[in-house]
Amino acid sequence: MNxxxxxxxxxxxxxxxxxxxxxPDDVPLILxxxxxxxxxxxxxxxxxxxxxxxxxxxxxxEPYFRCLIAEWNGQPAGFALYFFQFSTWEGKPALYLxxxxxxxxxxxxxxxxxxxxxxxQIALEKQxxxxxxxxxxxxxxxxDFYQALGAKVMRAWxxxxxxxxxxxxxxxxx
Amino acid sequence: MNxxxxxxxxxxxxxxxxxxxxxPDDVPLILxxxxxxxxxxxxxxxxxxxxxxxxxxxxxxEPYFRCLIAEWNGQPAGFALYFFQFSTWEGKPALYLxxxxxxxxxxxxxxxxxxxxxxxQIALEKQxxxxxxxxxxxxxxxxDFYQALGAKVMRAWxxxxxxxxxxxxxxxxx
Numbered sequence: 001m002n003x004x005x006x007x008x009x010x011x012x013x014x015x016x017x018x019x020x021x022x023x024p025d026d027v028p029l030i031l032x033x034x035x036x037x038x039x040x041x042x043x044x045x046x047x048x049x050x051x052x053x054x055x056x057x058x059x060x061x062e063p064y065f066r067c068l069i070a071e072w073n074g075q076p077a078g079f080a081l082y083f084f085q086f087s088t089w090e091g092k093p094a095l096y097l098x099x100x101x102x103x104x105x106x107x108x109x110x111x112x113x114x115x116x117x118x119x120x121q122i123a124l125e126k127q128x129x130x131x132x133x134x135x136x137x138x139x140x141x142x143x144d145f146y147q148a149l150g151a152k153v154m155r156a157w158x159x160x161x162x163x164x165x166x167x168x169x170x171x172x173x174x
Numbered sequence: 175m176n177x178x179x180x181x182x183x184x185x186x187x188x189x190x191x192x193x194x195x196x197x198p199d200d201v202p203l204i205l206x207x208x209x210x211x212x213x214x215x216x217x218x219x220x221x222x223x224x225x226x227x228x229x230x231x232x233x234x235x236e237p238y239f240r241c242l243i244a245e246w247n248g249q250p251a252g253f254a255l256y257f258f259q260f261s262t263w264e265g266k267p268a269l270y271l272x273x274x275x276x277x278x279x280x281x282x283x284x285x286x287x288x289x290x291x292x293x294x295q296i297a298l299e300k301q302x303x304x305x306x307x308x309x310x311x312x313x314x315x316x317x318d319f320y321q322a323l324g325a326k327v328m329r330a331w332x333x334x335x336x337x338x339x340x341x342x343x344x345x346x347x348x
Contacts, residue, residue, distance in 0.1 A: 034262050049265025057260055057267060064267045065260040083260055086231055086239040088208045088273045091223025093231060093238045099262045120336070120345035131336040131344075143332070150340025154333040158317070162294070162305040166324025170305075171294035 017111060019118050022067035022079070024059040027051050030067055033079045037101040065098065068118060070111050078102035080115040082122075087130060094130035095123035116149060134159075191285060193292050196241035196253070198233045201225050204241055207253045211275040239272065242292060244285050252276035254289040256296075261304060268304035269297035290323060308333075 022030060031051055038047035057064040070078040078101050085094040097119060102111045123131045131151075135142050143153065162170065196204060205225055212221035231238045244252040255273040260266075271293060276285045297305045305325075309316050317327065336344065 038263060043263075047263045049263060053265030057265065064258050065262075081260070081262055083258075084238050085259070085270065086255070086257055086272060088223060088239075088255055089212060089217075089221045091227030091231065096259065098260060117344055117347045120341055123341060124345050129337060129341075131341055133334050134331045135334055136330055137332050138330075143334075146334050149336065149344055151334045151336040154335050156310055156312075157308045157333050158311050159328040159331050159333070160307050160309055160317075160320050160325045161328050162323065162325040163303060167294055167297060167303075167305055170291055170323055171298045173291045 014110065014114075016073045017077075017109070017114055018071045019068050019114060020071070022058070022069050024055060026067070026069055027054045027059070029069065029076050030054055030058075030079055030081070033076075033101050033103075034081075034099070036103065037099060040101070040104075068115065070102065070106075070115065072106050072109065072111065075106075076103075077106035078111055078115070080119060082119060084126065084128070085130075085132070090129045092129040093126055094132055095119060095126065095128045097131070097133035100133075188284065188288075190247045191251075191283070191288055192245045193242050193288060194245070196232070196243050198229060200241070200243055201228045201233070203243065203250050204228055204232075204253060204255070207250075207275055207277075208255075208273070210277065211273060214275070214278075242289065244276065244280075244289065246280050246283065246285065249280075250277075251280035252285055252289070254293060256293060258300065258302070259304075259306070264303045266303040267300055268306055269293060269300065269302045271305070271307035274307075 028051060031049060031054055034049060035044065035047045038044050058067060065081055065083045067082075068080045069076060070080075079099070080097060081099040082095055082097045085096050086092075087094050100112060100115055120131055133146075133151075135146065147153070202225060205223060205228055208223060209218065209221045212218050232241060239255055239257045241256075242254045243250060244254075252275050253273070254271060256269055256271045259268040259270050261268050274286060274289055294305055307320075309320065321327070
């Protein structure tokens, strides 16, 4: 049973659910889940990542991300992709959740909630003092759920991003 | 000379300025610069990081950050601390700038601008498709400067953060 959004008490462990770290041979599955998430967000063309990208960036000598896979009765049900940041003032790493997706047929089983719990555990194992992620400002149900978990919206901070031609132009300055 | 905020043309290279990657023996300097930044932002008590934290998290087997040091005529003038993230849709890393600080007596020499240029170069070397950072929403002069560099404000995304007791409580759920 999925806990109601406004309830923070712990759901019982469910033997049907297994969360495990992704391995290199999960790359086709991860890419499929990334594309399913992009389709769900109605931006199927935005997911241009390839299997080669994921293998190089997630499982090479310099990994840029880590990934958990959820299995429900042995079936791949979703993924959580994350990486570590660093807080200079605190002098400690922070866990950043980049993507979380549960396939529609596996929802309402507490899988999303289980991912959050596991990620909080990983954060503490790594001595992180923060667990962070982003949410679209119109997604009030998600914001409510996150706040019920104990997260706060950091409204004072704006995200700046430079891409494409501007990035190349800036890099071209000597 | 510092370029005006609304000018994107390249400043000339200045032989007084050297940007170099930080080494482990820069840790006391980095910590001092972190504390100077916290004082400048009127939050001196917020910088609780120690030399041990920085050595472990920046120069150990699993580095969580990288750092550039600026020297002006051989004097330490500032730092830029950054790390890499990952964009799942693009399948490429992203460079995230966590902190940038130039000591007051070294300002108006284009050092901040030189940091941005070098970081953009590092981003492209690492095949990043994004260069990202955050800014406080009331800091309009900084926002203007960043936009003149070619960055965009990603206003639709809110930052969520979980810390302290809430993080421990969530992790305690099995």
